[in-house]
Amino acid sequence: MTRSNLHITLSNGDKLQCVADSSSAPEQGYIVEHLLLPLLSFSDAKKELALITEHCTMDEQRTNAEYRYLIDLKNEHIEFYEEHYNQSKNTFKRGINLTGRYISYLKKLETETELFTKRKFRDVSNKELVKRINGLPDFKWDDEGVELHRRSLLSNGAFIYKMQGNTLIILKDEKPQ
The missing domain is CATH 3.30.420 (Nucleotidyltransferase; domain 5)
Incomplete structure (x- = not known):
């Protein structure tokens, strides 16, 4: 214990x-x-x-x-x-x-979907990913949403976003040291 x-x-x-x-x-x-x-x-x-x-x-x-x-x-x-x-x-x-x-x-907890989206969006910045999601119709951004959540979780507070109305906004986006 x-x-x-x-x-x-x-x-x-x-x-x-x-x-x-x-x-x-x-x-x-x-x-x-x-x-x-x-x-x-x-x-x-x-x-x-x-x-x-x-x-x-x-x-x-x-x-x-x-x-x-x-x-x-x-x-x-x-x-x-x-x-x-x-x-x-x-x-x-x-x-x-x-x-x-x-x-x-x-x-180690990353799912197959998260590994797929990680590869799919590896050259897309957080800002570009949020812009892409905001340009898509509602509920048509599954892969992008999975990647955004994965990035936020692994950033350990360096990347934070929230939904405001029907729009995602970035609250914090610091580059790793």
Whole structure:
């Protein structure tokens, strides 16, 4: 069992801390598939809090936690670190950044459709993809929509879009460092 201390900013800006008591290494899949991906899909603080309460021990931090997750649902960004507890000072300290393990696991989850759209749109920028979707009739942009979602998820907060009326708009589009 791997425990993780979670530091979460809900989509409404509220902050909370809790503990994921089981299967919290990304490679184990549970935390990514049952907590993180659903949280990133909600954009509703009440739903987020209900799911967090279901999977975590609220308002606690564990001294025996192996990992720390910084989950910013407002900016759709997740960071993953080693967690270190200093018993003499009674303090927690963030260790080595392990976010790459989380992103690697997300890439392993790619479906056949996502792999197809990744190849199909590999030379199309995010801006061009959104423009293309906005120019298509409603419900005729399945492949484009799959690719847009895949890019947003793997960007880990560097590319965020939303639907405004019947139009997609880009809220954030940062190039990877």
